[in-house]
Amino acid sequence: MNTTLFMREVRSSYKLWLIFIAILAMYISVIISMFDPKLGETLDLFAKAMPEMMSLFGMGETGATLIEFLSNYLYGMLMIVFPMVFIIMLANRLVVAHVDSGSMTYLLASPNTRRKVAFTQMFVLLSMTFVLLVICVGIAIGVSQAMFPGALIIGDFLLLNLGLACLLFALCGYCFFISCISNETGRAVMFGAGIPTFFYLVQMLANMGGKLADLKYATIFTLFNPKAIIAGDTSAWWMCGALVVIGAIFFVVGIARFEKRDLPL
Amino acid sequence: MIKINHLTKDYGQQRGIFDLTFDVQRGEVFGFLGPNGAGKTTTIRHLMGFIHPNAGNCSINGLDCGTHSAEIQRNLGYVPGEIALPDDMTGLEFLHFVADYRGVTDWARVEQLMARFELDARGNLKRMSKGMKQKIGIVCAFMHNPQVLILDEPTSGLDPLMQNHFIDLVLEEKAKGKTILMSSHIFEEVERTADRVGIIRDGHLVTVDSVTALKAAQRKRYTVSFASEKEAQSFSQESLTIDLLKGKEVTVTVNNFQPFVEAMSRYTITNIVAVEQSLEEIFMHYYGK
Numbered sequence: 001m002n003t004t005l006f007m008r009e010v011r012s013s014y015k016l017w018l019i020f021i022a023i024l025a026m027y028i029s030v031i032i033s034m035f036d037p038k039l040g041e042t043l044d045l046f047a048k049a050m051p052e053m054m055s056l057f058g059m060g061e062t063g064a065t066l067i068e069f070l071s072n073y074l075y076g077m078l079m080i081v082f083p084m085v086f087i088i089m090l091a092n093r094l095v096v097a098h099v100d101s102g103s104m105t106y107l108l109a110s111p112n113t114r115r116k117v118a119f120t121q122m123f124v125l126l127s128m129t130f131v132l133l134v135i136c137v138g139i140a141i142g143v144s145q146a147m148f149p150g151a152l153i154i155g156d157f158l159l160l161n162l163g164l165a166c167l168l169f170a171l172c173g174y175c176f177f178i179s180c181i182s183n184e185t186g187r188a189v190m191f192g193a194g195i196p197t198f199f200y201l202v203q204m205l206a207n208m209g210g211k212l213a214d215l216k217y218a219t220i221f222t223l224f225n226p227k228a229i230i231a232g233d234t235s236a237w238w239m240c241g242a243l244v245v246i247g248a249i250f251f252v253v254g255i256a257r258f259e260k261r262d263l264p265l
Numbered sequence: 266m267i268k269i270n271h272l273t274k275d276y277g278q279q280r281g282i283f284d285l286t287f288d289v290q291r292g293e294v295f296g297f298l299g300p301n302g303a304g305k306t307t308t309i310r311h312l313m314g315f316i317h318p319n320a321g322n323c324s325i326n327g328l329d330c331g332t333h334s335a336e337i338q339r340n341l342g343y344v345p346g347e348i349a350l351p352d353d354m355t356g357l358e359f360l361h362f363v364a365d366y367r368g369v370t371d372w373a374r375v376e377q378l379m380a381r382f383e384l385d386a387r388g389n390l391k392r393m394s395k396g397m398k399q400k401i402g403i404v405c406a407f408m409h410n411p412q413v414l415i416l417d418e419p420t421s422g423l424d425p426l427m428q429n430h431f432i433d434l435v436l437e438e439k440a441k442g443k444t445i446l447m448s449s450h451i452f453e454e455v456e457r458t459a460d461r462v463g464i465i466r467d468g469h470l471v472t473v474d475s476v477t478a479l480k481a482a483q484r485k486r487y488t489v490s491f492a493s494e495k496e497a498q499s500f501s502q503e504s505l506t507i508d509l510l511k512g513k514e515v516t517v518t519v520n521n522f523q524p525f526v527e528a529m530s531r532y533t534i535t536n537i538v539a540v541e542q543s544l545e546e547i548f549m550h551y552y553g554k
Contacts, residue, residue: 004365012353102349106405109313109343110367113335262316265345 001120009124020086027078032143066151071226088193091175094121096188105265118255166240167224173250180254271321282468296455297448299465305448306346342406346417348398356386369409378404395422416447485519486540492533503528
């Protein structure tokens with residue numbers, strides 16, 4: 001890894017990163033403040049009144065405990081979609097944007113191998129994504145303890161986030177792969193953003209249940225199952241393992257392609 | 266030294282480079298000439314390891330450009346044909362970044378280079394003119410005192426004074442025994458520095474020859490302006506190779522200067538302009554002989 005490049009990339013993307021942290025911090029605080037065991041009953045009424053609408057957003061069951069509440073309202077959508085958008089944007093900035101603009105020339109016209117450059121960019125993506133997640137977890141725990149002392153089972157909550165980390169790792173791998181094999185930013189965004197968004201939409205439809213429930217086999221988001229993680233289901237961890245493997249394969253193949261291919265510089 | 270051996274990259278529709286073979290020796294400046302789109306940059310991209318050939322190979326100091334580019338780059342300076350710089354930094358920040366990134370410790374050399382090209386790099390890269398960016402590119406290429414220099418149309422965007430500074434720099438580096446490949450689409454740009462010149466057209470290397478031989482083959486043409494059209498007309502009757510008579514101006518091809526100067530001394534002359542020859546003309550003439 002090249003530290004100079006690492007620092008330069010962090011410096012050039014930290015504003016974007018702070019914006020995402022700010023948005024997530026706001027949502028996390030608002031959602032936690034909405035928790036109220038009694039409000040849970042009200043939301044249950046909503047869920048009964050218009051089940052399709054609520055389940056579309058992964059908010060099918062409200063749950064009585066804070067962690068169940070969070071896993072529905074935060075980990076059904078917000079904590080997946082916002083980090084996903086951040087990953088798509090950052091992965092594109094790190095590789096394909098440099099290739100497309102031509103500034104990759106300066107990164108390669110140096111004693112650093114393509115592999116080293118790609119590894120450095122991968123570390124930038126992973127560290128910014130995971131520090132973002134850690135900060136969000138910190139905020140969630142802090143706000144929960146402040147508003148509902150002792151209500152959050154921190155151990156389970158950390159496990160839930162470990163599962164999310166596996167999902168984000170897979171997304172990082174996929175977006176980085178697309179960024180490594182593309183020459184143009186436009187195309188990279190189309191595939192890098194298009195396919196995860198499509199998978200997420202499939203996930204939304206699968207959430208509605210009924211016949212559509214089978215769609216869950218057609219999206220990788222199924223592999224992150226908050227309910228099963230909280231329930232301590234071992235199958236949840238097999239699925240998380242699969243996410244890590246998927247992510248790792250994408251990273252390895254993406255970097256290998258980047259090393260070998262012709263670059264339009 | 267740089268060795269290019271039967272290098273071929275076929276992009277289809279006759280585009281690409283085909284079976285190029287030439288080398289650049291230590292202590293030599295090799296002028297790589299060709300019109301736009303002839304394949305100069307494609308060749309250079311192979312040397313930089315950005316693309317891989319369909320056939321043939323190229324090496325720098327014995328290392329294959331495709332597989333050992335990082336090792337080669339340690340001792341190579343490159344001015345790209347099109348300078349693309351990040352737009353979220355100042356020039357100075359960028360130079361510091363490149364120096365750190367390359368592991369360059371001798372900042373004094375960077376400052377020397379900046380002073381030489383009168384470069385004030387404090388401004389934002391986004392707002393810099395083409396010439397300023399070109400200077401930044403040149404400083405980046407020379408900052409680590411590399412043994413091999415690959416310069417892709419390095420003086421484009423520079424004003425004549427800076428072009429001269431650049432030529433001086435290239436001559437100094439050449440005197441230090443560097444291996445230098447410099448591409449251009451104008452013969453005059455490389456004739457002052459290069460020892461040998463290779464001309465590429467439509468992806469094929471058409472000739473490699475010494476600058477002296479090419480210069481000898483170069484036709485010298487001048488457009489002479491006279492005080493009156495009458496004088497111009499009678500001058501065009503002189504026993505010289507007259508190409509064109511147009512109003513008060515006569516264009517002459519000069520093989521031998523003495524009769525030309527003697528003839529001119531009999532007229533009232535208001536101006537003499539050397540006619541620049543395109544690469545194509547030099548080349549045609551070279552082969553016409």
